[in-house]
Amino acid sequence: MTQTLHKTESRAVMHLVKGISRKTSVMGWARTITWQDIKEKDPFTYQTLNVVRAPTTIYNEFFTCQVTPREFKNTLLRIQICDIDEYDGNVVVAEMDYWINTHIISQFTQFELPFPPFTPDLGEIELHTAYLPVSQRLIFHYSTVTNLKLDDKCTEIFVRGVLFVGGRQFERYQSETKIRTENACTDDGMHFTHKIIFDLDRKYVPKAEVLIHVMQKVDDKTLVVGQVTLSMRHSGQCQQMLKSLRTTVSRVHRLTPSAG
Structure with missing residues (x-):
């Protein structure tokens, strides 16, 4: 979930x-x-x-x-x-x-099957994060997307960040929107320099999660290419960031499927 x-x-x-x-x-x-x-x-x-x-x-x-x-x-x-x-x-x-012949089915039968997550190659996003304890702000300085799997009709791309605290949505911001270039589908990637800044009280940090979406515009629709979820409690990048306050921590994440 x-x-x-x-x-x-x-x-x-x-x-x-x-x-x-x-x-x-x-x-x-x-x-x-x-x-x-x-x-x-x-x-x-x-x-x-x-x-x-x-x-x-x-x-x-x-x-x-x-x-x-x-x-x-x-x-x-x-x-x-x-x-x-x-x-x-x-x-x-x-x-x-x-x-279907793996289990002998002579009548109505119930059995359990392993169900691995579907992990298509959607691309990657490099995130640069820092937490400022005095101003109580979580900052995504900039991001880089690489090897994106885009719709043929995609015209524009942007990155969206959403802050959740205790499962409730608090804030939502997005980067600048860029015209699609071939770099988005290569190792060179596309860079988004607009900062995404969340106000995050220190007492809420352990309960916070940030949902990052890479978005594409196709005709009159805005579709999710893939997502990354960063939990302040469980993400390795966030744990390192909280140990090194005011210091920018960078990491590349593989995008996973998302319905929005």
Whole structure:
């Protein structure tokens, strides 16, 4: 569970793929199934209704699909847990592949499956932070984004910071907006020099979290490219910053998916 700017709804999406090869490599490694492999097999796709996301989220729906005994061994179920953005789009936060013959299913069966977080390569952001105890301010001096995975129609990019204290949203600011350049999708990156400054009382520091969004403008929409969450209590960068007050601490973070 991570902080969001609005009540987050969620849905489960399942893609059933018949007749897909399970052959391993010469080295014996399990085959990686790509989306191109799935699309070539014309998958059946099912999705649940929207539910409010919670620490334990229940999708109480059933779907059926006919699978013959001959197809059983080569049928894959790709399961995705998705947050829903403000435009009703799916933002995949966890994904797994399950071969349906892995467990013997002779009747209605319940079992647990590991569900790793979905970590696509969205790019990185380098953040430079400092805390000033006298003025009680948390400062993001500037930031650099690199290797962003942007929409083809993206025209502008900016960085947004949101301060949460005890789960409540307190302040929200953003950097300057820049016209998209090719540097945003390379190691050279794009630099945002506008400071993002939060008023943060010393007594609230342990309860504070900052949500950083890299945003892109696509037509008339503002979409999240990816996010980073910095907890004053758990983030390594924040712990180092609080040990070295008034000193700027820098660190590169990998962007993760976010619905907003």
